[in-house]
Amino acid sequence: MYLKRGLAALWRSESQAQIGFEPRIARMITLGGPSEFSLIEALCTDHSLPQLRGIMTRAHGDLARVDELVGELTDGGALLNRARQSDHARIPVNAREFLAPSAESRALLRPDDGWPELARLNESTVHVIGLGRTGARIATVLATSGVGRLRLTDSTLVSRRDCGLDYGFEDVGRPRDVALKERIRSLPCSGITSIGPPMDDDATVLVDPDVFDIVRARDLVYNGVPHLSVILSETSITVGPWVTPGDGPCLRCIALHRTDMDSAWPAMATQLSASSAVAGRGDDSVLSALAGAYAAGQIISALTNHTPPCSGTTISFHLPDFSTSATSWPPHPECGCIAPAPDDAVLDAAQEPAPLLA
Ligand SMILES: [Zn+2]
Structure with missing residues (x-):
């Protein structure tokens, strides 16, 4: 057994050790003397219980304290047993x-x-749709973070405007999905990247300019596929919400809220969907790197059974200072994607920015 790697063992005084530095994981251990310091030091590398008892005996310490200290550290989650x-x-x-x-x-x-x-990540499949700079960054981070199967969709030809993060000039003129698949396969990654037919996706990422594809989003809800929207806007990139079908607002809920706030929204959304200027929009390199990594983190959080901070929330990254803002969205009562929202559910567009990169 041994102290988990990366866990600091610090001496606070002659009678107290601190295991771990960050407040959320640190724990204090009361020590009876130098012999117990020796025991903690020994646990920085792998030792069996008999070996620890031998160290305590040689240090003329109390053998009963070996089991007590090991029990305290094990209960606190600080020790690992290699055999397990x-x-x-x-x-x-x-x-x-x-x-x-x-x-x-x-x-x-x-x-x-x-x-x-x-x-769990290695056994997961993520589908990324839309492979400009931001979508490509999301796919690359997912692949190199341990996601086992990645499916790519976007046959748009790579332009010089896409290059910099995940495409090189040698990729110009090739379909984005083909070029990115090859690029990812040249990196350290644990899984398979494909452009092939649909698989049982565990999650889908939709990267769209200005407006999401409401039909595609509806199909994902209908098929029960969790998904994350990423929207490229004029001076910002917005990540979220993370949609778990049947639990929290869906993208149609967001569209209905926007219509409540601005009755012209449906007409503008239709125009934006058809706009060639929007379709050709590039994404700033820094915004793409920030928002892409953040989006990948949301997916990884969900796939490892944590609640992504973007559940029911959109996080926007803004030029020119790369500031962030957050907006929470309740389910819309007219959407019908889940049970009606509570009466007191109120759109909170002015909440404090969420902690992003702590
Ligand atoms: Zn909905």
């Missing part, structure tokens, strides 16, 4: 080293070694 690691084997061999930092960080927040969440 099993999900590591569910990760492709060539991915274990580059995914290890993710597993080790996750382990500090969980009772296990972090690999069960990586194993």
Whole structure:
């Protein structure tokens, strides 16, 4: 057994150690003397219980304290037992080293070694539709973060305006999905990237200029596929909401709310959908990198059974200062995608920006 990798063992005083530095994971351990310091130091590398008892004996300490300290650290989730690691084997061999930092960080927040969440990602399929700079960034981050199967959809030819993050000039003139698939396959990634026919997608990302495709969104709700909208606007990129069909607002709810706020919205949305200027819109490199990574994080959060902060919420990244803003959206009572919203559900467009990159 050993202290989880990356977990700091700090001495606060002669009688107290602190395991972990961040307030949300730190725990204080009361120590009886130098012999117990030796025990904590020994746990920075792998030692069995008999070995720990031997260290305590040589340090003339109390043998009963070995079990007490090990029990305290185990109950606090700070210790790992190498013999109990099993999900590591569910990760492709060539991915274990580059995914290890993710597993080790996750382990500090969980009772296990972090690999069960990586194993779930490895068994997941994500469909990314719309592969300009932002969509390509989302796909690349997902693929290199351990998502096992990635499906790409966008046969638009790569232009020089797409290049910089995930396309090179050598990709210009090739279909985006073909070029990106090859690019991702050249990177360390654990899974399969395809352009093929539909699979049982665990999540879909829709990257659209200014307005989402309401028909595609409706089909995803109908088929029960969780999805994330990413909208490229004139000076901003908006991520969200993350839609879990039947639980929280869907994209049609958002459209209905926008119509409540501006009766001309349906007419403008129709014009925006047909606008060649919008269809050819590029995305700023920094905004794409920020919003793309954030969007990928929302997907990974959902696939690992956490609630994405974008559930029922849109987060916008703005030029020129890369500030953020957040808007929460309740289900719309006329949508019918879930049970009617509570009477007191109020659109909160002025809430504090969510913590994004902490
Ligand atoms: Zn709805």
